[in-house]
Amino acid sequence: MQDRSTFHDAATPLPEVAGYRVLRRIADGGMSTVYLARQESLGRDVAIKVMRPEALGDEVSRRRFENEARTIGRLDHPHIVGIHQIGRTADDRPFFVMPHMTRGHLGQRDLAGDEARIREILRALLSALAYAHARGVIHRDVKAENVLFDDADRPLLADFGIALRRGYGSRVTSAGLALGSTAYMAPEQARGEEVDHRADLYAMGVLTWEMLTGRLPFEAQDALSMAVMHAQDPIPRLPPHLRHWQKFIDRSMAKYPLKRHHDAADMLQALERIPYGPQRSFSPRDAAAAGVARMRDLPRGAWIVLGLILAAGLGFGLRHGDDTARGFFRASQPQPAADSMAVGGAAVIDNPDDALLRAAPESEASTLVEDARRQLEQRRLVSPSDDNAYDSLVAVARIAPDHLELPQLSAQLARALATDAVRATKNGDDADARARFERIATLVQATGLADDDLARELRRDTTAALAVRIDAAARRFDREAARKAAALAGVANLDADALGRLRRQAEAIPAVGAVLPGDPARMTVVRSGDGAYALTRRHISRSEYARFAEATGRPATLCRERASVLRVIARRDWTDPGFEQNNADPVVCVSWDDAQAFAQWLGARNGHRYRLPTTVEASGSAAAVGSRAVAEWLLDCEGDCVRRKVRGSSWRRDEDSRARDGGRGYDDVGFRLVREP
Template sequence: MKVLLKSVPNLDLVIPGHAILDKIGEGGMSTVYLARQESLQRKVAVKVIRTRNLSDERVLDRFVNEAKTIARLDHPNIISIYEVNQLDTGIAYYTMPYLPHGDLSQLMSFDTRQLVNLFIQICNGLSFAHDHGVVHRDLKPENLLFDDFGNIIIADFGIALSTHDKRRTLESDILGSSHYMSPEQVQRRTVDLRSDIYAIGSILYEKLTGESLFEEGDDLSVLFSQVNQPVPILPEGLNNWQRIIDTCLAKNPNNRYQNADELASALLEIEQGGQSIIIKSKSHKKWYKKPWFNWSVKTILLAAVGFSGYSLYKINQSGQEYVDMIAQTTPAIVALPVEKPVVEEKPENELLQANPLEMEMPAITAEEMRDQQVLNLIIDANKDLKSLRLTRPLNDNAASKYRQVLALKPDNPQAISGLNQIAASYLELLNQAWDENNRENLIKFTDSLREFNQQNAPVVDATPFNERMDTIMQLIAQSVTADIEAHKVTPESHDLIALGQQLSLDAVALAGFTRQLESVPRVGQLFTDADGHDSIYITPDLIRNSGLDFFNVSVTEVKVADYNRYAETQTAPEHNCFHMGKQRRLSKRTWKKPPIEQNPTHPIICITAQDAQGYANWISEQSGQRYRLPTKQEWLYLQQVSSSSSGCGQHNLAGTETQSLKKLKTKRLDCSDSHIYTSNVGALPANKYGVHDLNGNVSEWVLNCQSNSKNCNQFVAMGTSWISGAETNPTQPLDISPDQAHSHVGFRLVRDIYPD
């Protein structure tokens, strides 16, 4: 899991040439970090696409498109780009100036001159962007930053439209911020620069009044108002701004300012004392707050817009359905009668004497009461959803309230949408835990979401969750397959299988993955073939860049008893054996009659390299396996992973026990191993993998080919033996001919696990 669950931690992100200092912002698509650019020792902002979005081609394209869009817009009132890059890890990012002086949303106090100046700067930046074919589409106070000199800088072009790029948004997507979206954005009609004009008008209204243009409580209600509600009338004292507000916020784009320069000119008239527009109105109260708007009328209106519990998330999932609903409900609301009811006038004293309990109250039907209850539950549930009170506390959370709605109206679309949003929120939390490698939260949110889906089936679509679990199973399968193909088992595979078990994934499949891993040999694992030959599994990647394949090496050198069995069925040549460098001419000493004492468990000696290869061929035929001599590279590898010490007293080398051998010309070790000549194979300790006698006892014949060992017929003797002293180099080949037989040279075998 260490590799496969790797993500971008808050402060462990590595951006070449930059030191990450802090995380300063986060959105649905990306995260912004504060960093220090090392080359210039300046602080910069680094915008990085979120890890889980790297596999979403649309999101990655949108991120790259944003960088390209900003890079084309070189203007004092538009954020600039320092660097754009995508790392080998797949992480995409770009760097830009760090602007720590806040944004327009934080500006609470200003005079007319200051306000006009700031909005003219916004117009100047937008005019430049529009002239270069770019529509921002997401203007809001938080995207209007202040630089060191108090100037406005337009930022966040993440959903901008550009004539230089192909459209990257699905036709059903509604992108932007609900309080600043133009009607054509809401209805997914053609969007151009005049949508940005509408957004400026919304921001300007907010700065003038201290209130949002429409305060409807939830996103969809705000969007509904953007399409249907009239432009509000400004309070007294702000009448001279009304013409600008009305023109910017015209529902029809043709009735707005047609470019940012026109708006800038209108703003200059305000600063220069242009003529005010006098609005004749008895009240600035919004129409739905007037006294005559009684409770029953409210109920009918609220029922008409009851679908407002939908969130922007759900709109993006079914945009056409939303537009159809807008089209269907708009005429009903426009035509709704709201005249002030006629009340029969009575003398004041009669009104005072009337018994309140006897006064006639508006008639309320059971259906209206149920609609009101549903609406109240939807509003409360939406608030809980925003504050992530998803399923806790018990009976006072978003899920419980949406279920109450469905108990009253089983097909209520807002409740169904809300429950699916809860599932989406849990999935987001689950994905975040995965990205952060937080196993505890991953398990917790997986269990919660699985239980939630089961409790709310079939209303909640469990497909996204099931697909996420399938993805984790695919990662486990990929890791196990990679281990099997590499013939080794990594800790990551076992860790992922354990995680799958903790997440209650497919137990049968996980058990199958475990069995597959168990079939992969482990380094040091002992294998015994049908004829009883033991060998140890060796993993060459224990030494980096060894260039070797996996193989099994015999636990000991071939014994006299093993070679005798071969000689009983085959013609085994006998060669006159060299003993301590000398050979008797008259009296032959062969492997059958060696010059030293031998028993059946000693290593075979006095054979040539060709004799050893003949034995390997015979064993291969007998066992059905491929046996051969080790290559020189394999033997050196085995020697490297064995003990590198002199082995005084631990290996059968020439020590004080050989003092009687006057013809032995070597510098003896200062200790004794009790064996003057050869010893029983395996008599002395094995190395850490269980292989005996790689140092001492006898040197060994090996293949001396650089590449494929299958048809190799070149040989060399390697290693130390019972005649080797303190100064013998175990990695240097012996200066003897492979056609000669010596009393200190034997051999061991290798069995290919994965033969060519």
């Protein structure tokens, strides 16, 4: 857990960590201390978390510290604080090295009134939680102090000290206690019960309230009282200018996990549906109050006239009420033909009351409305062609645009079409989604439907669905799929900001053959069947491998082609493969294990995940290897994976895909890397 920064006590010696110059203590936790240090090899400031001496003898604390290191080591996400290195200090205390977050934590910021920034932070944190939850990690201590900001002012989730991992019982980290910060603690967590990912979602609800209002939803004098309030007290109400967030807060902070958002992705979709500003509603009570107020404003003369009219109507009803009532509610007997006579070919009814009692002929519009009602119940929205609600309601709008039931049925159809359109958008069925969007637009135009809530919901849901698709396409380097999704945004009638954002996101995906921007490995997007991946344009060079060996202290692997007595006389390794090389040439005489270690080191430096290519991936592109042709290690293996495959012609032999010993180096084998999504 990272608390507010403190100054180092001169009486307490600073720990000694090889390769780092520890500067001062910056934070304290229950079982560890965080120090600011300078990494001497790279000349950068880092944060080193070191276990306290008094915690070494506590088995629970030690396992909790190790659990945090293992947990963060498994998580590689742009909004989760990562780990550079783990090890032990000179006095044998466990430590791990993290980036130094220079912009402080969320608890030090006042975001009340800045809803746009609040939404950005929530999107980032929910993305991080979705990633962690998908890998079986529950944070269990989401709070403002554990949301840190880097130099680019990006929010990152930190402190997985009490995180729960799938496969580890909760008692590994709780031992029957309610761990976490009670100000953000879900009711079931406060009671010491088993928790799942929805405890993190509850804490996100508390964090949302805090950012919106500048204070916590529940405030108490001690931790126990705070926990009881979370478990028993009703969810507080937001002030009027923030009431458009209340529904989101109510579901996020529901007392029972089953009533909360299903997962982080569901919570993110709910976030996107929150209106941008308070909504004005006009209830029946408002209407009644307004009506009473208007009547109170009537002049006295108007009240007298109104009273005379009511009295006259009441008197007429008293005199004729019996006969009129019996005539209106009782069907009259058919009159003989003699009781009526034809005038000019038209029937003249002797008794006008009978004309009121006879059923009017059913109109075409009424028939179409009945058809539309039935078709909606049967989910015949736009098909079959001769029996669907869309055609029926468009016809009603053409012949009877003022029909009383047209607005309600049109809105019902539009919502059903919107649900289908969003579902088709999520599933990538663009033809069906496009057809639904076009039907909605035509229906609105034909019927004059004005449903602002429906329009907002449709835009939000569609924007969220398209953003998920484009993000998935970006991870596959599938620029065309992203462009296809962005093109659908135009048909969906999204607002200009959302439309522009989706298009920019799609265009930012590198095309096949392009170099990935900002990647130190100089990756190129390569086409493979229906997909694409990123592959280094050339073999890893001697200079690149030298930086890795210097930073990690990895020993050089022995290298010799076949068995030879020369191996005893002259040692060969990547620093001296037996022939002259310059720094830009491919590094050789490195084992398969060396190549994998390099990939992990590079990923820890820049936040991506790298690995060796498979046979299929390596065949997608040839790499320039200088004057000596060099083969390359592959991810594929044989048998027990002691022997690893290589690919490519080398200066020693023609195309050779035979497996070789993965623990030794060869002077004609180097390696390239693939960047995983």
